[in-house]
Amino acid sequence: MLRVAVPNKGSLSESAIEILTEAGYKQRRTTKDLSLTDVANEVEFYYLRPRDIAVYVGEGTLDVGISGRDLVLDSHADADVILGLGFGSSTFRFAAPPGTASSVKDLAGKRIATSYAGVLSDHLAENGVDASVVRLDGAVESAVALGVADVIADVVETGTTLRQAGLEIFGEPILQSEAVLIKRHGVDNPPNGLQQLVRRLEGVLIARNYVMMDYDIPAEQIDAATAVAAGLESPTVSPLHRAGWVAVRVMVQRAEAQRIMDQLWEVGARAILTTDIHACRI
Ligand SMILES: Nc1ncnc2c1ncn2[C@@H]1O[C@H](COP(=O)(O)OP(=O)(O)OP(=O)(O)O)[C@@H](O)[C@H]1O
Numbered sequence: 541m542l543r544v545a546v547p548n549k550g551s552l553s554e555s556a557i558e559i560l561t562e563a564g565y566k567q568r569r570t571t572k573d574l575s576l577t578d579v580a581n582e583v584e585f586y587y588l589r590p591r592d593i594a595v596y597v598g599e600g601t602l603d604v605g606i607s608g609r610d611l612v613l614d615s616h617a618d619a620d621v622i623l624g625l626g627f628g629s630s631t632f633r634f635a636a637p638p639g640t641a642s643s644v645k646d647l648a649g650k651r652i653a654t655s656y657a658g659v660l661s662d663h664l665a666e667n668g669v670d671a672s673v674v675r676l677d678g679a680v681e682s683a684v685a686l687g688v689a690d691v692i693a694d695v696v697e698t699g700t701t702l703r704q705a706g707l708e709i710f711g712e713p714i715l716q717s718e719a720v721l722i723k724r725h726g727v728d729n730p731p732n733g734l735q736q737l738v739r740r741l742e743g744v745l746i747a748r749n750y751v752m753m754d755y756d757i758p759a760e761q762i763d764a765a766t767a768v769a770a771g772l773e774s775p776t777v778s779p780l781h782r783a784g785w786v787a788v789r790v791m792v793q794r795a796e797a798q799r800i801m802d803q804l805w806e807v808g809a810r811a812i813l814t815t816d817i818h819a820c821r822i
């Protein structure tokens with residue numbers, strides 16, 4: 541059976557369970573369940589802290605897992621990213637009271653509080669900066685006001701917590717993160733069921749990010765229309781009863797749909813419809 545680690549709490553947990561459910565897997569009923577066996581799909585799910593998931597997968601105790609890209613890098617676990625999952629996005633950044641520093645180069649000799657000591661130490665080393673790292677478990681934004689650090693390096697999503705603490709972001713982003721599916725580095729023979737899991741998750745991501753677009757267009761305009769929307773592989777073109785016209789079906793990115801509809805209209809398309817994709821295998 542494929543053994544899969546799923547975040548049990550925190551920012552990634554709910555969305556991870558949602559994407560697995562959408563992909564057709566059974567998930568635990570209560571937050572007290574530590575594991576669940578999906579007999580029909582031959583998969584065992586283990587509910588663990590996302591920070592620990594990289595360790596279990598890196599050591600090969602579990603086959604694959606969902607964690608944050610930042611947590612995987614922070615753990616220095618022997619794990620590779622298979623697939624970005626499009627949720628749990630965050631940026632990892634420096635912040636301090638205004639006027640403290642403007643780039644990583646200004647941090648020599650400073651005390652920097654973080655709960656991502658691995659990522660921070662790697663970044664300081666890459667930039668040749670010698671600073672002291674203060675490891676905290678959370679609520680890192682309070683470290684400056686409470687006097688244990690001069691600067692913080694933390695996850696920023698909306699920036700609300702930083703503003704409330706009177707801190708300002710400075711310097712380049714240290715890291716962009718999102719939830720990722722990971723496997724142990726160097727595993728050549730993927731366990732049974734892994735390819736199915738990946739295909740299903742990819743299918744959910746496509747269904748979430750794309751819509752199906754149908755339109756009618758004069759046949760001589762088809763090249764202009766496919767230049768606007770080329771589809772994932774190639775648009776489907778079918779004859780219409782009306783002479784000289786064709787019906788076209790093409791997948792387009794959801795975020796681009798309105799712009800593409802305007803442009804198709806401009807090149808002569810009519811009866812342009814978009815519909816949601818419920819599920820797919822590409
Ligand atoms: N607003 C956010 N706060 C913290 N982590 C976030 C946020 N948005 C996305 N993430 C991502 O979620 C992962 C951290 O999840 P984790 O469960 O360890 O911490 P958490 O959500 O802060 O939970 P808790 O603090 O309750 O333990 C990281 O990959 C991080 O980039």
Ligand SMILES: O=P(O)(O)OC[C@H]1O[C@H](OP(=O)(O)OP(=O)(O)O)[C@H](O)[C@@H]1O
Nearest residue numbers: 678679680695696697698699700701702
């Ligand atoms: O930019 P924002 O939208 O404000 O989100 C970022 C904040 O959210 C997280 O804190 P969390 O609530 O997880 O508490 P913690 O610091 O104790 O982990 C993170 O550590 C930041 O503090």
Ligand SMILES: [Mg+2]
Nearest residue numbers: 550677678679
């Ligand atoms: Mg937190």
